[in-house]
Amino acid sequence: GFSARRTLQIAQQLYERHKVITYPRTDSRYLPEDYLSTANHVLSSLVDPTIAPHARKVLQNGWLKPTKRIFNDAKITDHNAIIPTDQVPRNLDEAQTRIFDMVARRFVAVFHPSAQFEVTTRITRVEGEAFKTEGRIIKEPGWLAVYGRQAASEEQNGSLVDIVPGERALTRHVEIIDCQTKPPPRFSEATLLSAMESAGKLVEDEELREAMAARGLGTPATRAAIIEGLVYDEYINREGKELIATSKGISLVTLLRGIGINLLSSPELTGEWEYQLKLMEQGRLERSLFMAKIKDLAREIVHKAKSFESDTVEGSYLTLDARCPKCGARHLREDYRTYHCETCGFRLFKNIASRELSPDEVTALVTDRKVGPLNGFRSKTGKPFAAVLILNEENKPEFEFNNNGSQDRIVIDPQQHPVVGKCQICEGGQVYDTGSAYICENVAKGSCTFKLNKVILQCEIPPEQMRKMLLEGKSDLLKRFISKKGRPFDAWLTLRVGKIGWEFAKRPARRKAQTQK
Structure with missing residues (x-):
């Protein structure tokens, strides 16, 4: 599906450039009462072979009527509902075709009669207990026919097996299923x-x-x-x-x-x-x-x-099942600004460098004294960066990285930082995993420049993938990169002489839009 912003952009293109739909920036669901002839003309102008037959059916059956459910001046303010125009769509790309198809189908469907369903409810009693079974089939598809639904045949799933009056049920199996209620789904x-x-x-x-x-x-x-x-x-x-x-x-x-x-x-x-x-x-x-x-x-x-001067506000807060890094107390309590220990007074602010730590990240930090690399931090100049967060000897959070990425002095400890492979640039140095970046040991000597952040577009590059790039020049397919527009995508990373490149999966060929010559 498209984002709301992208959908509006496509609809605006259909309105301004192609002129195949009416003004899109409206939430009206009604047409003016004098639009009956316009609706007739638009229905006659639709040429898509999957929509046009349904439009003709509306006209042939006399379903186009001045009903207040559709044509109502009292429900219209600045603009009427979005409908197709009488212009034949030409040269639409795949995205534009999809949005136009939605508008056209909705316009045709609204004139169709209601769908009719046959619902059967059967109560079966076993040992005095009532068991309900329901079957539901489409008898008349009505407006659903515009979206490809048809009346159900007898063999189609959804109908119950026929029985004769007084027939006894054969109980073959009884099972008790423990269920739980589900929370409401998240918003899309x-x-x-x-x-x-x-x-x-x-x-x-x-x-x-x-x-x-x-x-x-x-x-x-x-x-x-x-x-x-x-x-x-x-x-x-x-x-x-x-x-x-x-x-x-x-x-x-x-x-x-x-x-x-x-x-x-x-x-x-x-x-x-x-x-x-x-x-x-x-x-x-x-x-x-x-x-x-x-x-x-x-x-x-x-x-x-x-x-407002209080450090905390009333709210529903967590108790972390993590020991205090200072005194070893069993739990850390959350308040509005911090996670704190009620025994020794240890406090860890939630927000660090304009990024709020999640409960899982805080748990990892106080338990392992290290978490990351994490993305989403912002410098004092507002630039985003990724870094590993550690607790120092005073139990205060610090970034484990090299002065905001500068090359002043890079220290690699072979005892702590594992080797992932040989450098492609200088060919003699070893590339180490420092936690926040992959760096050649010769960078500190000034004889090499190979350094690659461990997080690229909010996706962490695992050591095994870095090792594969150093050996073969290409990673496996990596998932959940986040583009500058906030969109997730998958890609292969390539490494050629120390330079990162991208390879994307080939998209299927776009279906050409239906046009009339």
Whole structure:
């Protein structure tokens, strides 16, 4: 699937460059009441062989009707729903074809009748206990036919085996299955966009909920950018299709609630503003009064943030099953800012160099006195870097790396740093694994320049892969690199005379878009 931002970009191309869909930056789901003839013309103009037959069926069966479910002026504000135009798609790439196909199928499907299912519920009693079995088959596919669904045949799975009245069941096997409830699934970009659109449902106040009913959080033009901003600022991470809150994001929400300005993390703030804007529109609230309330709220937020002096805030915190590195006490407690020992006072700040340590990373650090290499740190100038984090003799965290990567003095200890292979550049030196980088021993002497960070694009290069690159010039397929746009990808790394290169898997040939000559 595409990200929200990418989807909007593709839709904008279809609108501006190819002119095959209407204005895309809208969340409207209705058409104007005078669009009946336009809809008729668009249905007649669709040429895709997998969609056109369904469009013709709509026209032949008289399903195109002025129903309020589709054509409703009262539900339209600035723009109507996204639909195809009468332009025949030409020269669309694969991504554009996929998005256009979604728009076209949805447009055709909405005029189809509802799908009809036959649901059979059977209760079987064994030793006085009731066992329920359900079967469900499609009788009339309706709008599902546009997406390739058909009515079920008798042989198709989903139907129950026929029985005669009074037939007795033969119990062959009884099994007790222990199950657990599952937490709600994580948000994907699609489900988060839906949640933002319907955020007003979470507001308890009826007037505020009504004010947000037509808007939600953000607008169709800004929601994708809001998500991208959260990813860029590292409040959430993309992992496949899932969006996962980072420690930084969770800490921010905890802080807002702890210092009493949790309104910033609630849709009620948007609801309040939308409600007051509606009053202004109706002439029931002066603009100056509205702006005065905004200023008062801003002052209150700044005052609470500045006056908050506590090291911790109320929240749900962890107890780490890790011994204190200073006194050996059994557990470390978490608070808002630190992990600390209640016995000796040892404290380890969660945030180091603009990066928040996860509980697993803290456990590894205090147990092994070393963790990493970790990526995501930022220097005082804002530049990202990766490093190994260690606890020094005073039990304080330090970076194990060479003065932010400078070549001033590199010390390799053969007793601590394992050899991974022979250097490709000087051909006489050994390449050592220093924990944060692979470095030739002759770099310190000034006679070689080979040095390779152990983390490249947030992917750690294991010693066995470095050894393979030094011997064969190419690694195995490495997974979960993260591009500058935050996208995961897989690749082979190549090493030629000390220079890193990339090899990517060949993509399947793109299917040519359907065009009409």
